[in-house]
Amino acid sequence: MRMLRAGRWITAVALVLLAGVYVRALAYTPIEQSQGLAQKIFYLHVPAAIWAEMAMILVGLSSVFYLFTKDPRLDRFAAASAEVGTIFCAIVLTTGPIWGKPIWGTWWTWDARLTFTLFLFLLYIGYLLLRGAIPDPAMRARYAAVLGICGMCEVPFIHLSVYMFPTLHPMPIVLKPGAPSLPGSMLLTWALSLGVFTLLYVGFVVQRYALSYLREQLEAAGEVGHA
Amino acid sequence: MRLPDLLRHAWTVASKDLLVEFRSRTAILSAAVFVVLVLVVFNFGRDPTAVSNVDLAPSILWVTFTFAAILALNRAFQLELENQALDGLLLAPIDRGSIYLGKLMANLVFVATIEVIGVPLLALFFNVRVLPYLGPLVAIIALATVGFVAVGTLFSAMTVRTRFAELLLPVLLLPFMIPPLSWAVLATGRLLADRPLSEIAGWLNMLAVYDIVFVTLALLLFPATVNE
Numbered sequence: 495m496r497m498l499r500a501g502r503w504i505t506a507v508a509l510v511l512l513a514g515v516y517v518r519a520l521a522y523t524p525i526e527q528s529q530g531l532a533q534k535i536f537y538l539h540v541p542a543a544i545w546a547e548m549a550m551i552l553v554g555l556s557s558v559f560y561l562f563t564k565d566p567r568l569d570r571f572a573a574a575s576a577e578v579g580t581i582f583c584a585i586v587l588t589t590g591p592i593w594g595k596p597i598w599g600t601w602w603t604w605d606a607r608l609t610f611t612l613f614l615f616l617l618y619i620g621y622l623l624l625r626g627a628i629p630d631p632a633m634r635a636r637y638a639a640v641l642g643i644c645g646m647c648e649v650p651f652i653h654l655s656v657y658m659f660p661t662l663h664p665m666p667i668v669l670k671p672g673a674p675s676l677p678g679s680m681l682l683t684w685a686l687s688l689g690v691f692t693l694l695y696v697g698f699v700v701q702r703y704a705l706s707y708l709r710e711q712l713e714a715a716g717e718v719g720h721a
Numbered sequence: 722m723r724l725p726d727l728l729r730h731a732w733t734v735a736s737k738d739l740l741v742e743f744r745s746r747t748a749i750l751s752a753a754v755f756v757v758l759v760l761v762v763f764n765f766g767r768d769p770t771a772v773s774n775v776d777l778a779p780s781i782l783w784v785t786f787t788f789a790a791i792l793a794l795n796r797a798f799q800l801e802l803e804n805q806a807l808d809g810l811l812l813a814p815i816d817r818g819s820i821y822l823g824k825l826m827a828n829l830v831f832v833a834t835i836e837v838i839g840v841p842l843l844a845l846f847f848n849v850r851v852l853p854y855l856g857p858l859v860a861i862i863a864l865a866t867v868g869f870v871a872v873g874t875l876f877s878a879m880t881v882r883t884r885f886a887e888l889l890l891p892v893l894l895l896p897f898m899i900p901p902l903s904w905a906v907l908a909t910g911r912l913l914a915d916r917p918l919s920e921i922a923g924w925l926n927m928l929a930v931y932d933i934v935f936v937t938l939a940l941l942l943f944p945a946t947v948n949e
Binding site: 644 | 872892
């Protein structure tokens with residue numbers, strides 16, 4: 495229970511800070527010349543995208559260690575990370591079209607990067623569905639680990655594809671070889687936002703982890719069936 | 722375990738599966754009819770005056786193969802559920818890796834049979850010139866098929882023991898099929914449009930890398946799906 499409360503506090507602080515980042519983004523960060531106000535959504539979109547992918551990699555890594563150690567804590571973490579990754583993916587897929595409509599003139603295009611974010615999202619959904627379809631906890635953990643590792647290994651292919659297909663999507667501005675090509679004030683806002691999203695990720699994962707621990711306790715005591 | 726033993730045992734498992742299939746022939750016949758039907762459905766799902774056959778052919782080919790392969794993959798471990806045959810297979814004094822490789826080989830033979838039926842039918846129904854490009858086309862099909870059948874065989878070992886097995890396999894597998902599938906469609910399109918081979922070399926390399934990564938990964942992960 496202490497963990498659940500800690501998770502709630504971290505999330506609450508992160509949400510307040512997120513509001514702060516947006517005050518800074520809207521009021522104290524210069525407006526981008528060609529995209530105007532629409533560019534402000536990047537402070538939400540890019541950190542969410544980074545964490546959506548990071549979450550998949552963390553699912554994969556904890557799955558690898560789970561298969562070696564069979565430590566249920568790793569499985570619980572993988573499940574939590576996958577759920578949070580799903581939400582972050584949903585944020586990316588929602589904010590992307592909102593930006594795309596004024597800038598590209600269309601909500602959606604079958605662009606490589608959009609398509610593969612969608613598939614990352616579907617990968618997460620598949621992972622959660624697989625977990626839901628197996629009643630036995632040990633089997634669920636093993637199968638989920640196998641899928642998680644495969645998912646992690648697919649991420650580099652997704653990345654390679656992005657550079658191989660002709661794309662409309664803006665190329666990386668910050669995380670690329672060489673210096674970031676944007677003014678310092680924008681970079682600072684972006685970095686703050688990335689920090690806030692990191693905190694959000696931690697807060698959500700801690701909460702989900704604590705919840706699944708409590709659920710396991712109840713399951714063991716025979717209080718609830720498997721959802 | 723030594724490599725020759727691993728492969729020998731794998732072949733034993735594969736030949737068992739293929740023998741079961743050959744004796745009844747129900748699955749392969751249904752799959753073949755399914756391929757014909759999908760191709761026929763495609764004929765009615767397009768406007769021949771708007772899109773030329775050559776432009777549409779790669780999509781038709783790969784969508785058909787995707788659906789047919791998923792049907793085939795569902796079958797692989799379904800066989801082993803009856804009379805707890807899987808337990809017997811696991812008790813055999815062979816490496817878990819050879820069980821996986823055996824299943825993979827049997828699935829590949831099965832899917833390849835479907836593809837051998839599908840390609841001439843595509844050429845026939847949609848009037849696509851396939852013969853001049855047969856060599857590279859076979860290379861594309863082989864490379865892409867190995868990749869997604871490798872992942873599919875691993876996943877079907879898991880989904881077969883869950884609820885909604887038939888539905889869960891495509892849901893899990895399709896996101897993994899999309900990268901090889903999209904490269905295969907692009908390569909096939911270039912090929913049938915009579916572009917030089919150098920243009921598709923990049924896609925073939927990507928497909929080969931995908932195959933190597935996922936066959937290795939599946940081989941390593943398969944024991945986790947059957948060990949208790």
